[in-house]
Amino acid sequence: MSPRLTLATAGRILTQVRHDPRTIVLLLVVPALLVGLIAWIFDDTPVFDEVGPAMLGLFPFIVMFLVTSITTLRERRSGTLERLLALPLGKGDLIGGYALAFGLLATLQALVAVAWAVWVCGLSVEGEVWLLVVVAVVNGLLGTMLGLLASAFAANEFQVVQFMPLVVAPQVLLGGIFLARDEMPDVLHAISDWLPLSYSVDALSLVSSESDATGDVLLDLLVVGVFALGALVLAALTLRRRTR
């Protein structure tokens, strides 16, 4: 792995994205719009303060999962992946390039969404606002790594889009957004312990409801980071220089 090649790869991916302004706008604006919609729907109830933080983690996760899985699928299908792997590019450079490029996009997206939620929609945050951004970015990275992984198991765009409900929906349902996890049936609670999004949701609600939970939040983040790392390792294993 070399920093120069990782940066070159990240730069190339960002240039590709830059040539598609509509995607950038959608990426930055849609999460904010949806957060705004939820705030409006639950205007006179405490619901927004309960689910709003979780939404801030959910959007980067879903969006980065989709964007990465489709970009890497295109890279596999156009032959550029095969070409790159026949060149002196490390697998780490490729994955690192993706993580860096989409990490940056996730950061921008999180900044817009968090600023909008807190200062426009009036989301009440007891803890540190920057922590919300950090959790959102880590979620975006998790989505990127899972997207890289998922693209290896999809033969085409239709399949890769179907992976989204498969990977995302159970995590959303079991993550504690709709019902606190300890109120779920035991089996589901146990399963939710093994889903990274549960820890993100926990971290986000800690940040918004408690003022001195930074330590616990970082612990949750660590768990999410380990999941992302695991997905990264598995994704690297799916990058084969030689095909059968």
Add this chain to the structure above:
Amino acid sequence: MVNYSEAVVATGLVIRRGRVEVLHGIDVHVPSGQIVGLLGPSGSGKTTLMRTIVGAQRITAGEVRVLGRPAGERSLRSAVGYMSQSPAIYDDLTVEQNLDYFRRVLRAPRADVARVIQEVGLGEVATRMVANLSGGQRSRVSLGIALLGTPRLLVLDEPTVGLDPALRQELWELFRRLADSGATLLVSSHVMDEARRCDRLLLVRDGRIVADDTPSGLLTATGATDHDDAFLRIIAHETEAAA
């Protein structure tokens, strides 16, 4: 630097793709500094052989040595330039941006981008998005990427397909200059007219090498007047032998 007399040596090469055996234990020799044409009917295994040489294809049995090392070895990755049959390029980048990214990956000098654009004749569209180029232009972007750096072996899978005669002529002159400067070229083609421009010809049929000769040697051996004819005669002969 060691001067290998054979740029590619394959012995007893068997390749299975999925359930089908595509190459059936073939021996291949590509002499250094020459242009070797790889000819054969569609589906005969040309692309498979080329992918094996560049290290993108898993070897079922046998051995392939490229520039004296096992195919696909790390040290070969910047010494072998490969152009795949369908253009492996980024649609959402300009011609220059495509070349510049691959140049960085190869750690080739910045000036290579301009050199290659000139060599493949893409000067007028250098700043255009690849998605908006014609088929022949796209394939030349892909060829350009294979020419970046200083590859000692170029593996080109149908580099001139879909190009007009003038452009084909220009590219073959370029190939000849590269060979004269010491590079080895393995070029697959369907256009028999291009066969006479090669130093040697390898004829593949159904995953076997059925001829390995110079262009003129092939004409003499078959008694044919042109390479189209020679090709048909060899194929017919093989079919008889198999029957």
